[in-house]
Amino acid sequence: MTRILIIAEHAQGKLNLSTRKTVSCAAQIADAEIDIVVFSNDAQEIATQAAQLTSVRCVLKAEHPNFAHALAATYAPAIIQMASNYSHIFAPSTTFGKDLMPRVAALLGVGQISDVMAVEGSHRFVRPIYAGNAMVTLDADPQHKLVATIRTASFQPATTNGNASIESVSISATLPTHTRFISHSEEHNDRPDLQSAARVVAGGRALGSAENFNLIYQLADQLGAGVGASRAAVDAGYAANELQVGQTGKIIAPDLYIAVGISGAIQHLTGIKDARTIVAINKDPEAPIFDVADIGLVGDLFTVLPELAKHL
Amino acid sequence: MSKILVCIKRVVDYNVRIRVKPDSSGIVTDGVKMSINPFDEIALEEAIRLKERGIANEVIVASIGPTEAQQQLRIGLAMGADRAIHIQHDTSIEPLTAARAFLKIVEQESPLLVITGKQAIDDDNAQTGQMLAALWNRPQACFASKLEINGNIAHATREVDDGLETIELDLPAVITCDLRLNEPRYVKLPEIMKAKKKPLELFMLNEMGITLNQQFKTVKVTPPPARQKGVLVKDAKELVELLKIKGVL
Numbered sequence: 001m002t003r004i005l006i007i008a009e010h011a012q013g014k015l016n017l018s019t020r021k022t023v024s025c026a027a028q029i030a031d032a033e034i035d036i037v038v039f040s041n042d043a044q045e046i047a048t049q050a051a052q053l054t055s056v057r058c059v060l061k062a063e064h065p066n067f068a069h070a071l072a073a074t075y076a077p078a079i080i081q082m083a084s085n086y087s088h089i090f091a092p093s094t095t096f097g098k099d100l101m102p103r104v105a106a107l108l109g110v111g112q113i114s115d116v117m118a119v120e121g122s123h124r125f126v127r128p129i130y131a132g133n134a135m136v137t138l139d140a141d142p143q144h145k146l147v148a149t150i151r152t153a154s155f156q157p158a159t160t161n162g163n164a165s166i167e168s169v170s171i172s173a174t175l176p177t178h179t180r181f182i183s184h185s186e187e188h189n190d191r192p193d194l195q196s197a198a199r200v201v202a203g204g205r206a207l208g209s210a211e212n213f214n215l216i217y218q219l220a221d222q223l224g225a226g227v228g229a230s231r232a233a234v235d236a237g238y239a240a241n242e243l244q245v246g247q248t249g250k251i252i253a254p255d256l257y258i259a260v261g262i263s264g265a266i267q268h269l270t271g272i273k274d275a276r277t278i279v280a281i282n283k284d285p286e287a288p289i290f291d292v293a294d295i296g297l298v299g300d301l302f303t304v305l306p307e308l309a310k311h312l
Numbered sequence: 313m314s315k316i317l318v319c320i321k322r323v324v325d326y327n328v329r330i331r332v333k334p335d336s337s338g339i340v341t342d343g344v345k346m347s348i349n350p351f352d353e354i355a356l357e358e359a360i361r362l363k364e365r366g367i368a369n370e371v372i373v374a375s376i377g378p379t380e381a382q383q384q385l386r387i388g389l390a391m392g393a394d395r396a397i398h399i400q401h402d403t404s405i406e407p408l409t410a411a412r413a414f415l416k417i418v419e420q421e422s423p424l425l426v427i428t429g430k431q432a433i434d435d436d437n438a439q440t441g442q443m444l445a446a447l448w449n450r451p452q453a454c455f456a457s458k459l460e461i462n463g464n465i466a467h468a469t470r471e472v473d474d475g476l477e478t479i480e481l482d483l484p485a486v487i488t489c490d491l492r493l494n495e496p497r498y499v500k501l502p503e504i505m506k507a508k509k510k511p512l513e514l515f516m517l518n519e520m521g522i523t524l525n526q527q528f529k530t531v532k533v534t535p536p537p538a539r540q541k542g543v544l545v546k547d548a549k550e551l552v553e554l555l556k557i558k559g560v561l
Contacts, residue, residue, distance in 0.1 A: 011474065071479065072442065072452060072454070073445070073451055073452060076446065094473050095454075095455060095470070095471070095472040095473045096472070096473070098438050098454065098455075099442065099452070099454045099455070099470075100442075101442075102407070102438070102439035102440075102441075102442035102443045102446070103442045103443070103445060103446040103452065104446075105408065105439070105443065105446075106408060106411060106442070106443035106444075106446035106447050107446050109408075110408070110525070110527060111406045111407065111408045111439075111525050111527040111528060112407070112408075112437070112439055113528065114436065114437045114438055114439060115436065124531065128436065128536070129339075129434065129435055129436055129533070130324070130330045130339065130433070130434060130436070131433065131436065132536060133329075133330050133535075133536065134330065134332050134339060134533050134534065134535060134536065135533070135534050135535075135536055136530055136531075136532070136533045136534075137530070137531040137532050137533075137534075138528045138529065138530060138531065139528065139529045139531055140527055140528055141526075141527045141528070141529075144527050176449075176451075178450070178451045178481065178482040178485075179451040179452070179453075179479060179480070179481055179482075180479060180480040180481075181477070181479055181480075182467065182478040182479055182480050183477070183478045184472075184475060184476070184477045184478075185475050185476050186474050186475030186476075193474075195473060199560075223561075241457075241471065241476075241492065242473070242474060242475050242476075250473065255560055256555070256560045256561075266329075273536065273539075276560070277555070277558060277560050278539075278542070279551065279555070290542070290544075291539075292539050292542075293542045294539075294540075294542040294543070294558075295542055295543055295544075295545055295551060295554055295555070296542055296543070296544045296545070297544070297545050297546075297547070297548070297551050298544065299547070304547075304548050307547065307548035307549070308548040308551065308552065310548070311548050311549050311551075311552040312552060312561075
């Protein structure tokens with residue numbers, strides 16, 4: 001019997017899209033019973049959202065004052081406490097899940113499959129290695145509990161036709177206090193979130209300055225798109241770090257990705273491989289970005305972007 | 313005074329365009345340039361800087377791998393580590409096994425900090441640091457882009473998906489590094505020569521008294537599906553028209 005526990009990722013009272021994608025992945029395993037656990041100091045609102053997800057059987061509320069912030073060291077012992085009921089434990093392969101799940105696995109004395117991109121059976125999964133330049137199919141020993149993180153770019157969000165029950169679990173595990181949350185900062189803006197946006201416009205080093213990077217914001221706003229940047233643009237200080245797209249930044253899968261002045265280093269291409277339509281605007285016809293682009297436009301971005309604005 | 317243990321991995325150099333073996337059994341590594349995993353190099357740099365600031369007095373660099381992994385350990389010594397520990401093993405191991413082996417070293421050395429990369433760029437697992445922290449029952453700060461040590465407390469700033477998070481940790485603890493933490497120094501030739509005299513201790517993984525986790529079997533390794541060759545348009549007007557035809561605008 002496959003029984004899957006999913007650790008919900010949430011922020012500001014909202015269930016993250018990454019959790020819905022993790023549910024979709026779990027639902028691809030035949031005859032799986034899927035439960036979600038919500039760790040929070042006040043879990044009701046998030047649990048209610050999680051209970052609406054299709055294929056979820058039960059949502060567990062794990063409430064404790066120490067769960068106000070997602071700290072791996074604090075969550076992990078509580079997950080171990082409930083692990084005995086499950087054959088699989090999943091979380092999204094976001095910084096949240098990447099931080100947490102190996103700690104859970106080690107406490108259980110088992111290994112982990114990171115970044116599941118395809119399900120081929122209850123214990124057979126495909127994951128990327130070498131920055132997505134190869135894919136490995138793995139068989140996990142069914143004698144062991146399977147801990148995995150799910151690559152969100154590979155799955156669609158679960159629909160919301162469900163009606164799962166909501167239960168409370170009381171935490172008996174000792175929660176360590178050796179790790180404490182201090183602060184969190186982010187760029188605040190009204191644009192769609194890069195990770196979940198249907199359209200993304202991204203700029204590279206060719207923009208030349210933080211001021212010129214505003215051209216990217218203007219195009220994004222015209223398209224209702226999220227904004228991304230290459231590592232080179234981030235390193236040059238043109239864009240904030242959380243906008244970075246690529247193996248060392250965010251891996252995204254929008255319907256439309258427009259790369260402006262991005263040459264297309266391997267590590268950047270890894271982050272956009274799953275985009276449905278890739279558009280590249282670059283003045284260098286030899287740029288590797290054109291190898292993956294569905295539509296390429298060779299030209300100077302400072303000429304092309306104003307024209308594009310006119311025609312949109 | 314305190315020690316810092318840095319765990320590094322020998323991996324295919326990040327500039328190498330990797331090839332999948334025709335029999336789908338793995339990646340071609342014969343005759344391919346090997347290097348210290350770039351994230352681990354950042355870990356080394358951070359440890360050496362902490363020593364230079366007087367926060368630690370010894371940096372130990374450790375690696376699990378075949379005899380050739382000593383090349384990377386020697387580079388670590390040339391960068392500024394004081395001594396090296398080589399845990400010899402010729403086949404690839406799962407991260408849980410690596411964490412168990414490093415725990416043995418931690419128990420022997422009692423470091424104030426263990427620093428390693430957030431992931432190795434070959435398997436991209438991003439597990440070993442967290443697993444070590446769990447087995448050691450100590451705090452972890454993953455994807456760190458800033459680290460401050462004050463006595464027995466560390467403040468680590470972490471690169472998380474929606475920005476930056478700062479957490480406070482009681483030491484000892486495990487830190488995994490993101491790219492932004494620092495820029496590793498270049499190693500100069502005289503340092504490489506000097507590093508040859510620094511001590512390197514050898515362990516055999518199979519003799520360390522740990523259980524090798526063998527939970528996963530590789531069925532096959534394949535190249536990613538290639539994207540179809542795209543089309544070139546001549547200007548912005550044609551681009552917009554094509555996007556409309558494709559139904560994405």
